[in-house]
Amino acid sequence: MANLIEIKNKKASYQYFLVEQFTAGLQLTGTEIKSIRMGKANIGDAFCTFKGDELFVKEMHVAIYTFGSIYNHEPKRDRKLLLNRRELKKLATKVNEKGFTIIPVLLFVNEKGRAKLNIALARGKHYYDKRETIKNKDVQRDLDRAGY
Numbered sequence: 001m002a003n004l005i006e007i008k009n010k011k012a013s014y015q016y017f018l019v020e021q022f023t024a025g026l027q028l029t030g031t032e033i034k035s036i037r038m039g040k041a042n043i044g045d046a047f048c049t050f051k052g053d054e055l056f057v058k059e060m061h062v063a064i065y066t067f068g069s070i071y072n073h074e075p076k077r078d079r080k081l082l083l084n085r086r087e088l089k090k091l092a093t094k095v096n097e098k099g100f101t102i103i104p105v106l107l108f109v110n111e112k113g114r115a116k117l118n119i120a121l122a123r124g125k126h127y128y129d130k131r132e133t134i135k136n137k138d139v140q141r142d143l144d145r146a147g148y
Contacts, residue, residue: 005036007107009043014133016103016122022091024055025082026115031065032073036115038065041107048081048102048119050092055081057104057117081117091121099123 012018028036035041040063048057056078064072083091094100106118125133 005039005109007039007041007043009103009105011044012103012105012120014130016124018105018120018122020121021105022083022087022119024117024119026117027080027082028115029073031068032062033115035062035065037109043104043107046104048104053088055083055088055091057081060104094121
């Protein structure tokens with residue numbers, strides 16, 4: 001595929017410390033994958049939760065496929081993430097600890113045409129951590145401009 005789709009969660013690294021990342025498959029319907037391949041998705045407000053032993057992504061918006069029929073999908077439905085049992089168990093134990101959550105970082109379509117979601121085990125940042133992030137970004141930008 002010539003044009004690979006990458007949809008990023010730009011707020012993720014600002015609001016959270018990303019501790020560990022995983023790549024998960026998505027269980028999608030036909031019109032959802034077509035919409036994602038057109039780049040019509042948003043993971044800015046999305047988060048992941050466990051239902052039983054399975055991990056689901058919630059609040060991920062996939063726009064309605066314009067050429068779809070009456071069998072079109074619901075834009076904000078819960079979508080199952082496909083991970084192996086060892087990864088699911090590791091994530092479940094970490095989420096039960098105080099302060100950890102699972103957030104989507106990147107939605108992409110790989111070379112085989114399958115939609116994948118990079119998720120991260122994350123810990124929320126405090127206000128002073130966010131200020132530090134902004135300060136470091138400004139310093140790096142100034143260094144890049146100066147040619148260092």
